Amino acid sequence: MAQRSRRGGTTHTPSRDRRRSQPRDGEGIIPVLAKAVRQVEAAAQRGKIRPSQRTAYQVVALLVREERARIKADATISEAERTNGLTRLDGIATILAKTAARDTSLLALLADGAVVSPMAASLRNDMLQAAGREVEAEPEEVIEAEPAESAAAASRRVVPQTVIQRQLANPFLAPDFSAARAPRPKTNRLVGWELLSPLFRSFEYGGESASMPLPEPSEIVHGIKDLELMHHQGQVVAAAAEGHRTFLLADEPGLGKTAQALLAADAAHAFPLLVVVPNVVKANWAHEAELWTPRRTATVVHGDGETIDGFADIVIVNYEILDRHVEWLGAHGFRGMVVDEAHFIKNKSSQRSRNVLSLSARIRERHHNALFMALTGTPLINDIEDFRAIWQFLGWIDDEKPRPELMAALEETGLVPSSPGFYAAARTAVINMGIVRRRKVDVAADIPARRVADLPVELDDAVGRSIRAAEAELAARLVERYRYTMSTRSESGVGGGELVSGIDLELVRRVAAAELKNTGTGSDKGDNVFTLMRKIGQAKAGLAADYAAQLSRNVGKVVFFAKHLDVMDVAEETFAKRGIGYSSIRGDQTPKVRKENIAAFLEDPAVEIIVCSLTAAGVGLNLQVASNVVLAELSWTSAEQTQAIDRVHRIGQTEPVTAWRIIAAQTIDSQLAQLIDDKAGLAARALDGSDEEVGSSADVQLEALVALLTDALKQADAGVATDSMSVD
Template identity: 60%
Template sequence: MATTTRRRPSGRIRPDEDAPLLPILARRVREVEAKAAKSGRVGPTNRTKFQVIALLVREERSRIKADEDISSATRTELLKRLDGVATILARTAAQDTSLLNVLKDDATPSPAAQRMRRDWLLDSGKALSADEMEIKAPQVPERETVPAQLAEKQVVPASVKARIRANPFLAPDLQQLRAESSPGYLSGWDLMDPLYRAFEQGSGGGVATMDLPPIPRFDRFSPPGMDLMPHQIRLLEAVRRGHRSFLLADEPGLGKTAQSVLAASVADTYPMLAVVPNVVKINWAREVQRWTPQRRVTVIHGDGDDMDAFADVFVVNYTVLDRHLSWLSTLGFRSMVVDEAHFIKNLSSQRSQHVLNLSRQIRAGAPGGKPLMMALTGTPLINDVEDFNAIWQFLGWTDGQQACTELMQALEATGLTPADRAFYPAARAAVIDLGIVRRTKSEVAKDLPAKRVADLPVELDDEIGRSIRAAEAEVGRRLAAQYRRLEAAQEVSYVPPGQLDVALLRKVALAELESSRNAKSGDNVFTMVRKIGQAKSALAADYTAQLVRSVGKVVFFAKHIDVMDTAEEMLAEAGLRTVSVRGDQSAKARQSAIDAFQSDPEVAVAVCSLTAAGVGLNLHAASNVVLAELSWTAAEQEQAIDRVHRIGQDDSVTAWRILAAHTIDTKIAELIDAKAGLAARALDGADVEVGTGDSVQLDALVHLMRSALEG
């Protein structure tokens, strides 16, 4: 016969009530409602309460309807009271929509939820069987690196096969075997919920940053001609001293990519795998070349046909990761970086499972089980502290159910348990010491320039991108043919053989520029730039949404209305409120939009026209600008940035310039910067190189013509 356990009813609950659980549910649902009303969101503890209340409401409703000993009048009254609890649940979920996830049919109660349900039932006086008393561990998710449904999708690039043939055996792990720790006094505790609660409560305050070593006397890390900022050097010094896992949560603009690239060099943990969003894939490769020029980097596109498997750093975006799992898991990586690590917070997604399974393989195969693991994100928490779960698993700090050996030892060294109030600040500190690093712009402002432009190359690898490159090539060929015709018609040439006639290049470009201004159809420099802007619009909007979650308000600039429209649609789909500043607005409507952006905390992005909003406006509520399309003048670009960089701005300003790689877009950016050099030399006395005095459009056409003639 199954054993039963009955707890003495507490409070004023009478065991002979027809529904003694109802007063408990009514009290608990009010607690959750109050939390949501106060902050608009609930933390993990109240999220668990919400789930348990919902489960018990369903169970009680079924029990009351089926209980023939309850009179009809009593049944109606009890169901009415249950409806009242359900109404409060619905009202609370409307305030914090993330609670809807715990109401799904496939939502499995965690051990903490099972324990809470058991305790409430016991408090109600209910007799529970041994099976009902048992707290069941959740089912461990499937951990095979390549799920069966993806087996046929796997590709092995030819260069990978060549690398395997060149080195068919991975180096054996000859370092000390990892010692299995004996169970300690906390081994029977469910520690995940207390760890989350430690961060939810703040537990004593203080910035969530581990103690980093002081800046060394000599800078051992900056490559020749480059200078790292002090906050970057301190992290790299921690790597040099042996620290190998980091949740690097610095704000955007503080050089997280550079720190992770150099960390692999300092730790000598090659080959390195970087899993990144598509929008920063090209920029990642450029940063590797910039900070570690002695290392080879390869970017994995599509099936990886053009990748270099003998590289030191492999950059792959989340979208194509699923077809490369088989060989990535066996190549022998000694370090792994996940950029924008909040992308993996949803543990039920395939993307998260792929990343976590790869990280387990890398930890298992690395010498000594100590690879360099880095999660980069300015927003490790988006909904609540349980967003830490996937990142902690990636870093090896937990397996989702229990703490790793190092963390468990640190917790047991406190001599405390989750029943002790002092456990929570100590637990928070223990997790932080594993490698959480968080610096804000305001903290390192003295080390940052007041205003800077950061280029973010993106790859247009779809049909639109191919058509843009084809159009550029056609314009270049047309210009080259005209140059050759005029060159052949000249009776006397003053240019040495083998060299191009600069004056003739300008003449052809000027004629093309003039005809382009009046053209109704066909490809020219203006139509190409517009197509590039349209092709970049979705990527620029996506990056803007990422920035908002990291730094708050952002100003988005574009030249064309359709680019602005696309951005506003995508940002709305991401749940972000925007205002628009356009040329066709009345002065009153424009000022209303500006005031909303400046004063309303719910307005996240100002989507602005470069021409309509580039001057005379104050948007200093933001310190980050996204330039989705390029201007034709350096002055117009600077004017746009200065809508944010102005009196009243307390933070350093970063303008993120989205550039289409392998197109004329990148050349236009170079030309704009060269024109800016003219002002710097003429007005500020700066010793900078100055380009030609021609317009950017003219120089861009000359560039296309030269490329065709010299190609």
């Protein structure tokens, strides 16, 4: 099929479906849709649906919907013709449902708000033309103006006094045009192709471990005393010294990404260097800078920045206050930018993401050879498209297409997205832009293995009964909505999705999604999934603390993680009553208190347990003095769980690491644990070349509700069947 750009090709005058007469069975849009959907169905049966077929699936579904509405509203046709048309459309809809049952990722293409790509719009027009219909002209692209900044946001902007002094001392920060500009593609065979979706999907198919070729490191790293780089760390530094300037450094947590970034900046002469980090690791970055780059001065931005050194080589700022400083940071003349825990910017609509992308664009405009590094041990949280903001920060893509350097690499493959081998070649091209992913087992074999062990606990008291009742009430509410919607469909004659064991799986997902959407709106009574999980955490708190106390008596120091402060409070009260020394890491602590509490756990034999917030202590801590972790509450993502465990399982660990997950038996807690484990295969397949299946891109919250409703419906149907047998 010929490809056309959004503005390219021939346009047609708008028309209201100028039909000469009613089409016969072999004419019109329905045969075109039937042929297309059969092709997609055949691909699904073979287990290999290509992106072009996914596009066809979406277009067919949209046109079926439009044609059904047109037939129902057309007063010029007879009732028999209307019934015949709707029946044929129902047949196509059935094939769509069966195909989605084979590949459930297709359902995302039908969701409200699903993006219709330029390729899909072009295919829709082709199908309409094949059916003998005139198509509407593609609308001119409208570029919306950025919303005006509010007066309140503008009033928060600050320029520290020392920054003003630096600007006055060096007012002529001329752009650096010494570096060669990005190469331009030598061919244009990819013009008109929608490329971003194929690039993202190329990482779903797996392949070799996602790491670019790296040079051998030099033996000496200048300026460091009594510190030795590991081989894998030296390779990144050597690559920067040889001129590579963009890195997605996705080493597993615990492999020393901070040191690699600082020394890469030194090798690339990328000073002054901007480092954007979570608040809890600002002090750690300053400490690491002092260790690894002692010839460089580092300053940390707090609040409005009154205490910073405007002449420092390394400026460290946290995401939360970036909006106050974004203006002067963009004009400061940075030659490099590092974003730590880069998965924090995956939501492009968030303020933190917009600030980071704005700063990277301004630095890139001024210095074409600037260094950009995105650091994250968990680059994928829910979906392959979590890559999008990170790639844009690195300058590999923009909002709509690859930027020139990546486009040149894709053109050199000689392939287009419909060509065999394109996905493997595209994945390699992106990896060579600067993805570096090493696993502990490959580069630090001396780190012992780790395991996650589940400890089911019974909640037999009044609180446990209350939780099970609340869960049953939530399930009943979902079942009631499901039944009501089913009855409404039956009365209106509207068909549903494919039934599995008598359950409409598509409707189940819609009901679960509606429950999440209504959460917090006050429209529903009773507990939602979030309040239910919090109650479970509260009920498990004492049991989890008891187990941690027993561990500390038998195996030594223990790290205790929880999500909520009240769970941490219960744990600390338990340890105090038992005379067990403990310290804690919470989000509301000052850097000084945080540092003292960490030191107490690491150095004081009397401090046996450290009680940590999953949010405040999940990154930036080295707690390898312990080898046992207790997870009192479950996270909503496997990435957060992994980050917590990797505070212990990292370089310097000498013992096998065990993470003990406390699971409330006979509750939704068990289902959530399984969902977290299922999602853990996503990063492994995308970056490590694993054969594990990629988990669903839907949020774990949604999947938990889907599982809860599905089980409730099965139990209800089983109860009905039992009653029927009793009557007989």
